Amino acid sequence: MSAGEPEIRIVPHLHGGHVAPEFDGHPLAWVTNDPAAQTALPADPVSGRPARPNGNTVTYTYPNTQGAGHVWFHDHALGITRINVYAGLAANYIIRDAHEDGLNLPAGSYEVPLVIQDRSFNKDGSLHYSAVPLLDATGEQAVVNGQPVFTSFPEFFGNTILVNGKVWPYLDVEPRKYRFRLLNGSDSRFYNLWLERQGGGAIPAAAAKLIGNEGGLLPAAVSVARSDDSGLLIAPGERGDLIIDFSQFAAGTVLTLRNNAATPYPGGDSVASNTTGRIMQFRINKPLVGTDTSVIPAAPRTIVRPAGWNTPVRTATFDLQETDEFDRFVYSSETGTALPRLMLKVNGRAFADPLHPQEQHNLDAIEDWILVNATVDMHPMHIHLVNFEVLEKGTISVQDYAAADALTMPSVTGAGLQPDVDDLGTPVTPGDGSPYTVNADEFGWKETVRVPPGSQDGLRVGYVKVRAKFDIAGTYMWHCHILAHEEHEMMRPFQVVAP
Template sequence: MKLRKFVDPLPIPSTLKPNTILNGVPYYEVTMLQCVQQLHRDLSPTTIWGYNGMYPGPTIEAFSHHLTRVCWKNQLPRKHFLPVDKTVHGAEPSNPEVRTVVHLHGGATPDYSDGYPEAWFTNNFQEVGPYFTTKIYDYPNLQPSTALWYHDHAVGITRLNIYAGLSGFYFIRDTQEQMLNLPKGNYEVPLMVQDRSFNTNGSLYYPCEPEIPVEGVCPSVIPEFFGDTILVNGKVWPYLDIEPRRYRFRLLNASNSRFYNFSLSSNQFFYQIGSDQGLLKQPVMLKEILLGPAERADVIVDFSMQYGDTIILQNSAPAPFPDGDVPEPETTGSILQFRINRPLCSLDTSTIPYYLTHMPILSEDLASKTRQLSLDMTQDAYGREINLLNNKRWAEPITECPKLGTYELWSFLNTTDDAHPIHIHLVRFQVLDRQPYDVDLYQQTGNISTTGPKITPPLNERGWKDTVIANPGEITRVIFAVGPFTGLYVWHCHILEHEDHEMMLPYIVIR
């Protein structure tokens, strides 16, 4: 169904207040609920799953190195309203159909609070059990100022739970950020960008089988999902009335599979000041910003000379990325409309600093261990295409056991035709380089023969990251310090359909 663009104002997720303060620690209770929400003026209310009954969930704000404690509660229904493929690992008929576990994406957290995919919990009226209905997680916030996000991570159904609405922002603040005089308050705007499709009755549409149906399996997991409408903060193609001044936007690609190449219809610059894990050393001027699923960008846009103008935030990334269909300008090529129509409330004294933060450069010589990790495609037992890490399934023995306090260099060798956004839990890393190589030779012999020079990452990718785009036919190298905790974690592709269908592996941090 065709919906008119830019008829609804952009909602701003509310900031959650603690239920109480216990021994100086803010304590929150967040309940997952099924509700209905108006996602577009001309749509009937849509059934969603939301944290505290909201899609997106409320924003949590924390301060660097100050502990936050959250009690996550599951009060969702017994049955999923989206198609669950019970042939997928973790979603077998023996498990409850509705399961959740919360992951703070990008958080340096103890393993018991990381949202391990098999540490799921469920609602309190299952016919089988017993099962937990709540989990209390500790978030130490051992990171500088950054925009993280929390979302569901239950094994086998993450794609469905996030698509249903289970995601929200989590901001860490610190004194250095506060001293930079960046746009703040009403002039700092979070933008969670997702694609969705709708049935005529307003309900969320999600396919129950691939384009080529799988005999004997329905519903069946699909290789990737691309919706035909774009939502920002839970509204379809919204607009934002703004003043002619500088604004700070916290961009998040929270889509299942879709990449976004953001630009402004006015052809003006973004000033990118931060990436996944915080501030860059210096602002980077860009007319386009590419974000894979789960990547973030912290940007400033100066609208001071545009009073009376209307500007569209646009997308030009093919789907699937990088060699799929180019988005249509009137649908998936449009994201959000800025209307610079409000008078200045006060003089804009914010700045775009020349220098933002100290950024140490991690040399590959620091690495005590180098791992070559392939990104592969094969077929599962039903003949469906399946993406894997290192040609392994989830249940196979764990082979990655990095040692706490050491540095490791991970090389991702992409043998597939897709770009994969690879996320490593717990750690923050730096991208060293990308380099083309002979994929056929590698697949036939296991030997690596590079076919071009190493390509250093673009300036806006030279900060701290937790998710990196591994392009097809390239070796992507990242380096990180292992820690700050020991325990059981995971690494995976953040295309959710890939992650749910075996493109995820555990790893253990040892002493």
């Protein structure tokens, strides 16, 4: 991704925020350190609003009129999001409301954000990020605007785990309930979280309950205390609202929050037990102050759906694809050879390719999206503007998938680009034999959803079906929240248009 942008550029995106398009953080709406470098982008042709505020000092307006939830803000500038986030441009943004305030959840110093990120460090303590020369078709260093281009591989995994910026930290806690606001702010790493009691022993089912996710509180609390590998799966961009009741353990107990999610997920390398398999420790060694009267609500929130929710007006289907590009190559220091650059696209389209009618949605329309995944990686797909409900998840045979194909959104094929599946236009129905389903931690409202992978043998593709109401006119983004995937073009705009 490059369109002659300045090397230093940032644009904020409030992930999960319900905001006007000019404040959404369009990837081209960057500001830079040169006061003269940027002029206003043209107005959004859909909303008529300015595509971004003018100048290199901008004020964004976030109305905060949505319900209570754990949204977050991070950089979204074209081609450099992963680097800016890695360098630290990511933070929590907690929204509260009267309903949540009335639940008597652990609060104050007993509510703790836990931002989980993996990083690697050079010997001098500076951050290390893998990057290799991008080569053109003749094997020469690619040059854009007179500058050599370096590209990362389309995934990045650090070899240390940080929580709130500290490597493998610990937290001294009282024997009482704590509310932890989990955020996976990593580039590419999934975490499958579980608690391990030092010295062994089971974790009581009542000791850890998930009460919320991206879109706020869940309809029912979910026990996630299992002391094995069936823990809480959290993909890049996802959040978890987790209450741990440390009164369930004897004083002096040490609990380790562990991870065993493969990289890439789910079919990749195992974690290292003593490094990337560990997140942080809780040490129950502080005396209880006062009395813990806070509660874990069994039913944190009643989910209220908009009118007309059960009669969506349209279904849009999108293919998530991996393709090898043969006009660009990446030098591999492992093999000493140049490999075709792996690109990740939607229906064969890159970020800047033309908008298709399927990518235009009527204002206030309720629509279903089916995301079909032919790759062997799970992709956490994030749709800006909306909260959606996850209706279905599973896998379907390639034959059933092809039979449903009505070709409503043709692929764009660039030089050397070979989409590995063709397009799908009509809804798929759930296949049998799927190892994936919508789990209780995905109920309620979400804006990032883990799309199951296709099978390693290529005989099945994964899919997820979500339903959303698109209620502000303008141009927004949706993309994979594996940031290196997003920047290898698994990002598309969509428009919400007043009829």
